[in-house]
């Protein structure tokens with residue numbers, strides 16, 4: 001039995017999956033550290049709604065997580081709070097569609113820094129406090145394309161493949177210290193990230209998914225909540241597919 005209220009850091013909490021994660025953990029009574037990059041207005045509004053509806057403490061933070069200095073500054077603020085967070089959800093990320101021949105070095109840097117280097121940085125910053133307490137759960141929101149690769153998404157697939165391998169490796173490294181690390185390899189989730197597709201493309205993609213539809217963000221949040229706490233105490237170093245049977 002814990003002697004303190006559980007708390008979670010959710011990066012990219014202004015996005016589709018991030019908002020669902022915030023609501024799900026607020027419903028469970030978690031203290032929330034919610035992060036956004038460009039959409040701070042949206043995040044502040046969401047924080048007010050969660051405080052009113054669930055009565056939980058909510059802290060809001062802004063950082064461009066593709067820059068380590070920015071990320072470090074954000075964790076300086078978070079780690080001043082006592083107790084330190086029990087759970088980190090690395091959810092912030094960007095998509096990138098292009099033929100490899102049209103992609104530039106700057107695109108590689110942007111996609112890798114936002115999707116993969118940020119995961120390295122957030123884990124590195126939060127781990128000392130988790131190691132001290134000999135407990136913690138880290139959840140990386142990854143993609144099925146990191147497992148098998150997608151045409152026109154080589155950079156995105158590489159970034160999520162890095163997250164998947166990182167998850168398995170770090171999970172093994174810190175398991176003896178009581179910390180668990182898992183990833184969710186998402187299929188297609190109904191969020192603004194897929195607004196690059198027109199309605200016909202969305203329908204055709206849904207037909208390729210055995211369950212016949214995109215996942216709802218709350219379905220990712222439900223799995224993340226399961227991975228966060230003692231209900232999944234023997235589960236670590238895993239990349240769990242949530243893709244409606246797509247792969």
Ligand SMILES: NC(=O)c1ccc[n+]([C@@H]2O[C@H](COP(=O)([O-])OP(=O)(O)OC[C@H]3O[C@@H](n4cnc5c(N)ncnc54)[C@H](OP(=O)(O)O)[C@@H]3O)[C@@H](O)[C@H]2O)c1
Nearest residue numbers: 012014015016017036037038039065092093186189191193
């Ligand atoms: N939707 C899908 O089909 C799908 C499938 C597989 C995996 N995923 C993964 O799920 C995660 C969330 O995706 P989503 O669908 O919820 O996307 P989304 O609605 O576009 O949200 C993306 C989030 O990432 C944040 N972000 C973007 N660039 C950032 C940066 N440089 N530094 C810090 N934060 C940054 C955004 O913050 P601001 O808006 O405040 O800038 C936003 O909160 C991503 O890692 C994505 O790769 C999504």
